[in-house]
Amino acid sequence: MNPSVTSETALRGLRLLQRIIALEWPMRIANPLMGGFNPFLQSYKQNPYPHYQRLRQRDAVQFHPLLRVWLLSGHAACLDALRSPSFSVNRTGTPLFRALDAERTLGPDLARVATENLLMLDPPEHTRIRKLVTKAFTPRVVETLRPRIQRIVEQLLDR
Numbered sequence: 001m002n003p004s005v006t007s008e009t010a011l012r013g014l015r016l017l018q019r020i021i022a023l024e025w026p027m028r029i030a031n032p033l034m035g036g037f038n039p040f041l042q043s044y045k046q047n048p049y050p051h052y053q054r055l056r057q058r059d060a061v062q063f064h065p066l067l068r069v070w071l072l073s074g075h076a077a078c079l080d081a082l083r084s085p086s087f088s089v090n091r092t093g094t095p096l097f098r099a100l101d102a103e104r105t106l107g108p109d110l111a112r113v114a115t116e117n118l119l120m121l122d123p124p125e126h127t128r129i130r131k132l133v134t135k136a137f138t139p140r141v142v143e144t145l146r147p148r149i150q151r152i153v154e155q156l157l158d159r
Contacts, residue, residue, distance in 0.1 A: 035065050088122050
């Protein structure tokens, strides 16, 4: 199978999904397929908390049939998942990520930034790098950066 065809197909599919979600009426029609949780509804975007409450009342852990993801709504369930080596933040091995072919669609440099960063690392590597980064971003250090950051932002906004 040609990888570029796969990534183009995945990108077209995502663009189509974005257009359908923007219409909203298809999302209301699809509501019964959403397993009681539809994050694409306008009411969810305006105020997600009642939706979260219903999710917690049903079950702290449930599988979303249409999105094909696990939803965790209870604090204890979230902590268990975060602490379990069975779960990972690294999405590079998922079928969607492979289909999007980040290296080709983003270019090698941006793909590397998107895939090789602190948010995509699991412990113990995440913990090791976080400790290094934390030392560089203490509140005092960040405060000394404020004037420079403000100048950069102002210059960019003035363009």
